[in-house]
Every structure is written in C-alpha cells, then in structure tokens.
Amino acid sequence: MRTIMMMLDTLNRRALSAYGGEGVLTPNIDRLAEQSVIFDQHWSGSLPCMPARRDLLTGRAAFLEKGWGGIEPFDRTLPASLREAGIFSHIVTDHYHYFATGGENYCQSFSTWDFHRGQEDDPWVSSIKELPAPERYYGQVRAQCDKNRTRFAREEDYPGPRTIQAACDWLEKNGREDRYFLTVEAFDPHEPFDTPDHYLAMYQDNYEGPPYSWPKYGTVDVPPEALAHIQKRYAATLTMIDHWLGKLLDTMERLDILDDTLVIFTTDHGLLLGEHEQTGKNVMHVYNELANIPLMIRLPEGRAAGTRIKAVTQNIDLMPTILDYMGAAIPDTVQGASLRGLLEGTQEKVREAALYGYHGMCVNVTDGRYSYMRAPVSKDNYPCYAYTAMPTTFRSYLGGVAPERIEAGRFLSYTAYPVFKIPESTQGVTYARNQFVMETRLYDLANDEHQEHPLQDEAAEARMIELLNQAMKQAGAPEEQYVRLGLA
Template sequence: MNTIVVLLDTLNRHLLPTYGGDWVKTPNIERLAEKSVVFDQHWSGSLPCMPARRDLLTGRTAFLEKGWGGIEPFDETLPNVLRKGGVFSHIVTDHYHYFATGGENYCQSFTTWDFHRGQEDDPWHSTVSEPEVPAEHYGRVRTQYERNRKRFLQEEDYAGPRTMRAACDWLESNAEEDNYFLMVEAFDPHEPFDCPKHYLDLYQDDYKGPLYNWPNYGDVDVPEEAVAHVRKRYAANLTMIDHWLGKLLDTMDRLALWQDTLLIFTTDHGFLLGEHQKMGKNQMHVFNELAHIPMMIHVPGGEHNGTRISALTQNIDVMPTILDYMNVAIPDQVKGHSLRGLLEGQMDKVRNAAIYGYHGMAVNVTDGNYTYMRAPRAADNHPCFTYTAMPTTFRSYLGNQVQELIETGRFLPYTRFPLFKVPMSRQDEPYATNRQVMETKLYDISQDYQQQHAIQDAELEARMIRLLKESMHEANTPLEQFERLGL
C-alpha cells in the first residue's frame, strides 16, 4: 500500500469544472475526479501557507495558538509517525517558504526531500546588479522574482513543471517498491501568475495595460479590465500546472499504480480575484473562496470512486486518514478524524463543524449550511498571544519588539515542552492587522453561497456561538482567545 498527496497551492475550488466552474480548463483534475471520491464540504483550518501545512502534517488546527512558523519540537508530524511505522516518505516541492525563516522542520521530517527552486521571492538566481523591471505595472513587481524568471527559457524550466517531472521520475525509479508516502507539492497556481504565453492565449486575453501578474492584497485597486486580465492569468497558470499534473497521472497509468495507491488531491486555501471587491488573502474575512477548498481521494479498489461525499471534513482529517490506510497508529495528539469510514460507506458523518481562520484575526465556524465569522471584541485585539518553542515567523524572528513582555512556561495542555508566550497585542497600542475583520458576520451559505448578504438572527447566532465554543474547546484553544472574542 502506498500513498500520494498532491497539493496545489492557492487552488480556487469554485473555478474547477469538478465543482461547477465553467470557464477554466483543468482536464486532468477532472480526469482525477473520475477516479476519486470528491468531497463537497471540505474546509481549511489554519491559514495561510505554513499554518495550513502544519495542520495537514499534524492533524491539529493550530491557528488559535500560533500563526506562521515552523514545526514545533513537540509536534507529531505525519512523516515522523510513518517512519516509526516503517514507512518511507519523500516530498517533491517548489514551495520555497519551507526553506525560509519561519518554515523550519517541515521537509526535514521526511525521509528524503527534493526542492525545485525559483518561485516568487526564492533567493535563487543571483545577480549583484538590479534586474530591469517594467516602468509601468499594477500590483507587485519584486526584483528577486525578476531575477528568477530570466532562467525560465522554456516551459520545462518553470518550477511547477520541474516539480511534477521530478515526481514522475521518483515514481519511475521506485516502480517496484511498496509501503511509501510521496508528497507532491506545486506552488502553482500561487501568484505571481506567470506561465508561457500559449496558456494565456487559451483565454482570449486582449489586455493592453501595464504588467499585472501579482496583485496587492486588500481592496481592488486596479481598473476592471486589469481584474479580468489577472483572473485569466490565474486561469492560465492553473491550466499549465494541470497539464503537468496529467504527466503524473500518465505515469501512474503506465506503472499500474492505481491498484495499490491511495491518492489525495487538495490545496491549502483559495485566493480572491475580485470577489467581495478584494484581492488576495490575509487581510480580510475568510470568505468561502478562501476557506472552502477542493479535495478528491482515490481509494485503491474503492467501489465508491467516482462518487461524491457531502459530509463535513477539513484539512486536519488528511493525516489520520493516511495513517489509517497505512496501518499506522494515530497519535493521541491528533484532533482530525480518519475519513476511511466515509470513503468505504460505513459512516455518513465525522464532525459537526469546521473552524478556520488566521491567528489573531476573526475566528470562523461552519456547519456546512451557515458560516459564522466572529470578530474580536475590541480594536486592540487584546489579549492575544503566540505559543511557540520556535520563535520564528514569516521571514523573521518573533518577539523582538516585545522582549521584556515574553513569558516562558508550560502553557499548552497537550505538551510538557516549555514555550515562549509572545504577546501579539497590547492594550496600550492599536492593532492594525484586524482593521478589515472587526464586524461579526453570519451567512446562510445554502442560500447565499457567495456571502453577499449577512443575516441577523439572534437564535441562529446563539447556536453558531455554541458550535464555535465547542470546536474551540476541542482544539485546546488557549482560554484568552475566548476573552478576545467576547465569548
């Protein structure tokens, strides 16, 4: 028995034909869906990139205790647990955040890893002189990516295609092996939305304006024609990585791997492309476009492949599902649920709710019919702390500005490892990060999936609050989070 996880970063569920999209071309994702059970109510947990991966690899929703950062010394990661069970693990990735400050110990827990360079700001191609950048542009243009893209002379040079090709090569070279876990992770279709022109031509793009392939996060700040253009650039980037995903599926066909391989296809989160008059992520409420994500699971010999499951699931359920199928014991720390019973038709439900969000921002809960976005009670966001034994965050160290306020101790109930308790808010100063999420919102997504019309219903809100509190307690949420949210 083998397992393969394919994770495409920033994959918008609602654009995929498998989930009702009608204009983006992803024939190989559709091809995979035909061989898989498609999950219709699958949700993120912690956002964005690294928090989502910590959830995926530990089976815990961690955003209420920590944001962006490395794997902790006390984390039981999927590759480590598999190793103890005698399973070899390998990751092929072009996700360069794994190798920046704040991304420690993810790839290193695999038996072996393979990194393909050049995405976004990866400090890869080195020139002392500054590269030329367009005089006119919308959004972001960063000098390191301008350096990197000079090495993309043909399609095969782009990092995403190289990643998929390397995964194919690994499968070819291990064709006779058994009992392994392979994670294939492509940064595409993450921004900057960059690919050979023939993919953009598929979308009849006639845009004549300034360069725009990397949106600023926040309110839409470009003309309508630029929004249409960047949506097509996203689609083109997705179609490119879909093409190379097809080569992975071809390899599985040729090597007859479907008969004994569990394959899970998913993402970390989505990306706003003008919906809600917003671009990107991180700054705004976690709308469905960001949190409601695709997942497909091919079960070897599964009689339910080709069907759909409407039960509520989320990213922390991936780890225990893999361990269950690989016959490896699930650690007590894991809060996710194995989906094997759903996949094999023995269960119709594993959870009542999914909670998701960013550390220190609004906390969100869904039961599949409603979404509730609980805002902080006060603009100073107090009290809010990060709990970590690895005080790093996004490309930086954590707590340098509040050194005298950091406490140490054993603060989390599921580990005796001593931690730093780093204040992320103070009552004597403003907290700017939450400025777009200070309004609590309730939506009926069964009738208003696009979340255009928040509703007022005191009885329903009380029920969603109970569901939120139950879910937060289940996740071992630090108690001050309840105070921060006015709960």
C-alpha cells in the same frame, strides 16, 4: 499499500468543473475527479501557507496558538508516524517557504526531500545588479522574482513543471515499491501568475495595460480590464500545472500501481480575484473562496468513484486518514478524524463543524449550512499571544517589539515542552492587521452561497456560537482567546 498526495497551492475550487466551475481548462484534474470520491464540505483550518501545512502534517488546527512558523519540537508529524511504522516518505516541492525563516522542520521530517528553486521571492538567481523595473505596473513587482524569471526560457524550466517531472522520475525508480508515502506539491497556481504565453492565449487575453501578474492584498484597486487579465493569468497558470499533473497521472497508470494506491488531491487555501471587491488573502474575512477547498480521494482500484460526500471535513483529517489506510498508529495529539468510514460508506459524519482562521484575526466556524465569523471585541485585539518553542515567523522572528514582555513556561496542555508566550497585541494600541475584519458576520450558505448578504438571525447565531465554543474547546484554545472574542 501506497499513498500519493498531490497538492497545489492557492487552488480555488470554483475554478474546477468538479465543483461547478466553468471556463478554466483542467482536463487532468477532471480526469482524476471522475475516478475519485469528491468532498463537498471540505474546509481549511489554519491559514495561510505554512500554518495550513502544519495542520496537515500534525492533524491539529494550530492557528489559535500561533500563526506562521516552523514545526515545533513537540509536534508529532505524519512523516515521523509513518517512519515509526516502517513506511518511507518523500516530498518533492517548489514551495520555497519551507526553506525560509519560519518554515523550519517540515521537509526535514520526511525520509527524503527534493526542492526545486525559483518561485516568487525564492533567493535563487544571484545578481548584485538589479534589473530595470517597469515605469508603470499594477499590483506588485519584486526584484528577486524578476531575477528568477530570467531562468524560465522554456516551459520545462518553470518550477512547477520541474517539480512534477521530478515526481514522475521518482516514481519511475520507486513507484512499484510497497509502503511509501509520496507528497507532490506544486506552488502553482500561487501568485505571481507566471506561465508561458501559449497558456494565456487559450483564454483570449488581449490585455495591453501595465504589467499585472501579482495582485496586492486588499480592496480591488485596478480597472476592470486589468482585473479580467489577472483572472485569466490565474486560469492559465492552473491550466499549465494541470497539463503536468497529467504526466504524473500517466506515469501512475503506466506503472500499473493504482490498484493498491490511495491518491489524494487537495490544496491549502484559495484566493480572491475580485470576489467581495477584494484581491489576495490574509487581510480580509475568510470567505468561502479562501476556506472551502477541494478534496478528491481516489481509492485503490477506483472504488466508489463518482461518490460525493456532504459531511463536513477539514485538512486536519488527512493525517489520520493516511495513517489509517497505511496501517500506522494515529498519535493521541491528533484532533482530526480518519475519513475512511465516510469513504467506505460506514459512517455519515466525523464532526459537527469545522474551525478555521488566521492567528489573531477572526475565528470562523461552519456546520456546512451557516458560516460564522467571530471578530475580536476591541480594536487592540487584546489579549492575544503566540505560543512557540521556535519563535520564527514569515521571514522574521517573533517578539522583537517588546521582548521584556515575553514569558516562558509550560503553557500548552498537550505537551510538557516549555514554550515562549509572546504578546501579539498591546492593550490600547490599535491592531492594524484587523482593519477589514472588525465586524462579526453570519451567513446562510444555503441561500447565500457567495456570502453577499450578512444575516441577522439571533437563533442561528446562538447555535453557531455554541458550535464555536465547542470547536475551540476541542482545539485546546488558550483561555485568552475566549476573552479576545467576547466569549468568556
């Protein structure tokens, strides 16, 4: 038995025909969808990139404890659990956040790992001399990204294609072996949307304005023609990586390994490209475009192909599912549930609701019918703490503002390992990151799929508050989170 997990970053399910999308060319993802079980109510947990990956590798939603950061020394990970069962694991990726400060110990937990350089701000191409920046542009332009782009002379030079080709090469050498777990992870279609011109030409893009390949996070601040252009750039980048995924599928078929292989296709989160008058992520409410993510699972021999599952699932369920199919023990720290019963028709649901969000922002819950976004009750977001034994975060360190207020102790119920308790809010000081999300909202997804009309319904809100409390309790939420959200 083998498991191959294919993961794209920032994949909007509404771009895929399997989820009703139109206009984006993804023939190979469509091909996989035809052979797979499709999950309609699959949700992220912790956002964005690295928090989502910690969820995937530990089977726990960690965003109530901390945000962006490394795998903790007390985390019991998927690759480590596989190793204990004698199962080899390998990851091939171009996601450079794994190798920046705040991305420690993810790839290193695999038996082997393979990293392909050049995405976004990866400090790869070394040049003291700066390239000239455009006089006018929309969105973001970053010097290191422009230096990296000088290496992309051919399509094969782009990091996404290099990553998928490396996965094909690994399978050529190892694919027919038994009992391994392979993760194939492409950063595309994450911004900036870099792709050869011939993919952009597929979308009849005639844009002639200032350069725009990397949207800012926040309210749309570009003219309609630029917004249309960035949407086409996203589609073109997705079409490019789909083309290379086709090579990976071809390799699996040619090696004739699919009869005894579990194939998983998913993402970490989506991205806004004009929906809700916003672009990006991180600073706004976690709308469905961000949190309701695609999941396709191809069972060995293509069993149950074409089945659609309506039960609520989320990313923390993938670790126990993989361990279940691979015959490995599931650690008692895992909060997710194996999806095997859903996949094989012996179970109707694994959870009542999915809990998701960013650390220190709204805490969100959905039962598939309603989505509820619970905002902090005060502008200072007090009280809020990060709990970690490794105080790194996105390219920086936690606690530098007020180190004298950091405590250390055994604050987490599921481990005896001591951690730092680091204040992330100060009483009376406005917490700027919450500027877009200071309003609690309820949406009826059955009648308002695109979340355009917040609902006033006391009975529905009361039920969602009950689900929120239950989900937070199951997740082991620190007590101050209930105070922060006005739930205490």
